[in-house]
Amino acid sequence: MSRDLGAKLNSWTLEQVSFMELKTVLGSIAIAVLLFFGIIFAWSTGAQGMDQSDVIRRLIIAVMMFVLAFLIAFYITRKPKTIVQQFEVSGQMKAVTIKCPNCSGSIDPNTIKIVDGVPYATCPYCGNHFQVTEEPKW
Numbered sequence: 774m775s776r777d778l779g780a781k782l783n784s785w786t787l788e789q790v791s792f793m794e795l796k797t798v799l800g801s802i803a804i805a806v807l808l809f810f811g812i813i814f815a816w817s818t819g820a821q822g823m824d825q826s827d828v829i830r831r832l833i834i835a836v837m838m839f840v841l842a843f844l845i846a847f848y849i850t851r852k853p854k855t856i857v858q859q860f861e862v863s864g865q866m867k868a869v870t871i872k873c874p875n876c877s878g879s880i881d882p883n884t885i886k887i888v889d890g891v892p893y894a895t896c897p898y899c900g901n902h903f904q905v906t907e908e909p910k911w
Contacts, residue, residue, distance in 0.1 A: 800849035813837030850859045875901040 786789045818828045858868035871880040873896035885905055892905040 785876060793804075797849050800845050804845050807838045807842035807845070811835045811842065814838065873899060873901055874903055875899050 812835075814831045818831050818835075828907060871885075872878065873880060873894075873895065876896060876899040878896050878898035880894045880896060884897070885892050887893075893902060894905050895902045
């Protein structure tokens with residue numbers, strides 16, 4: 774289980790890193806384009822022979838481009854949140870051996886696979902595929 778889980782975590786981490794790099798590169802390009810055109814629109818308001826409505830329209834567009842560039846910059850520079858879950862057990866815990874319900878063979882805990890949040894094991898002796906359940910303690 775630890776090798777499969779480690780491989781899944783490594784591939785997920787690589788996918789996440791490549792997505793983060795792609796997001797950063799595309800966001801940086803979008804910021805540069807928006808700032809460039811925002812400056813062009815703001816600069817063009819000083820042109821001679823423009824109506825007052827054209828000047829206001831171009832200033833509004835320039836401000837919108839600046840705001841959008843800063844929002845994208847905020848989005849690509851924010852840090853992901855890390856959630857840590859902790860639990861406390863009220864009594865003493867001990868590990869028990871997992872046995873196949875079909876042949877009572879011992880199951881290696883490293884071969885247990887989690888499918889949709891449910892642990893499943895396959896017996897190496899009889900090939901029985903079963904759900905691993907915890908028996909109540911009372």
